[in-house]
Amino acid sequence: MKNKEILIIDSTLRDGSHAVHHQLTVKQVADYSMAAEKTGIKILVVGHGNGLGASSLHLGQSAVGDTEMLTTAKKYLKSTKLSAFLIPGFGTIKDNLKPALDAGITALMVASHCTEANVTRQHIEFAVKNNLETYGILMMSHMISASELLTQAKLMESYGVNGVILMDSAGAYLTSDVRRKISTLVSGLKIGVGFHAHNNLGLAIANSVTAVENGATILDTTSRGFGAGAGNCQMEVVVAVLEKMGYQTNLDLYRLMDISEEIVSHFMTHSQEINKMTLSSGLAGVFSGFAPHAQKAAEKYGVDVRDIFMELGKRSIVAGQEDAIIDVAMNLKQKKSSSEENFQIESLT
DSSP: OTTSBOEEEEEHHHHHHHHTTTOOOHHHHHHHHHHHHTTTOSEEEESOTTOTTOOBTTTBOOSSOHHHHHHHHHTTOSSSEEEEEEOBTTBOIIIIIHHHHHHTOOEEEEEEETTOGGGGHHHHHHHHHTTOEEEEEEETGGGSOHHHHHHHHHHHHHHTOSEEEEEOTTSOOOHHHHHHHHHHHHHHOSSEEEEEOBOTTSOHHHHHHHHHHTTOOEEEEBGGGOSSTTOBOBHHHHHHHHHHHTOBOOOOHHHHHHHIIIIIHHHOSSOOOOOHHHHHHHHHTOOGGGHHHHHHHHHHHTOOHHHHHHHHHHTTOOTTOTHHHHHHHHHHHHHHHHHHHHHHHHHHO
């Protein structure tokens, strides 16, 4: 197994967008793409954090449109494949995928909620027909069992993907979860299996390494861990760890370190850290990208952001259901007010 190359996918210019409210600039895209090309990265994913067509008031508006981001990155990529990310429902073939093809993508990530792989069929088949290196992504994959994930992954395999990637969107996985689910997919599929980690529980590197040890050959990562929530699996760190363990990535580790220090550090408006919001997100199993919305709701309604996350987790809320955050915050405020009123009545009596 250690003689087989581990494919490191670079999602810095996609997942990292979440960390800066989708405000990456043309210059930042250009600077990073130029540098990434020199590291040996095989696939660079570029665009809004939620993919093609997702820029909106509801999810956050990009400073730069999909096409401009992709065409900018393409100017600097020769050996590195340019990839877009698409969630059916946010992006369509006609309005978003075809323009992305015209912009020069040669790879595509097609993602769905972990129970809804069937909605990706037409998008995957279109991508395969157009000779794109295509990967299926099952988001919020902590929410269902290993056997259920295999059923969904097999659908994507039947549509023609090169591999299936389990996304730990909430940073909720323990290493035991990774071991069980990755090994199930590796045993049941004939295509590559990958893992996309978030660091809300401080386990992104450990979970990514565990995935590789159990047969995964694809890791989706970001430079400096730049991404939603407490950040992603930090690319330069996991590459260093894998190489120390004897695995092959065929990447220039020193250049990866330099990019992290000299370029990506300047993109970041705050450090990627585990705080009460991101930790609560991981514990509750709630999408990491909800953090800024939950914080605003907590401040507006005077409730604890941790309670918001825990209640969202109980309701099994997933990406795209951001409106539920306000409902939860309002209900928590109402309960808090009722509790305070009861306390005052009891005090008077």
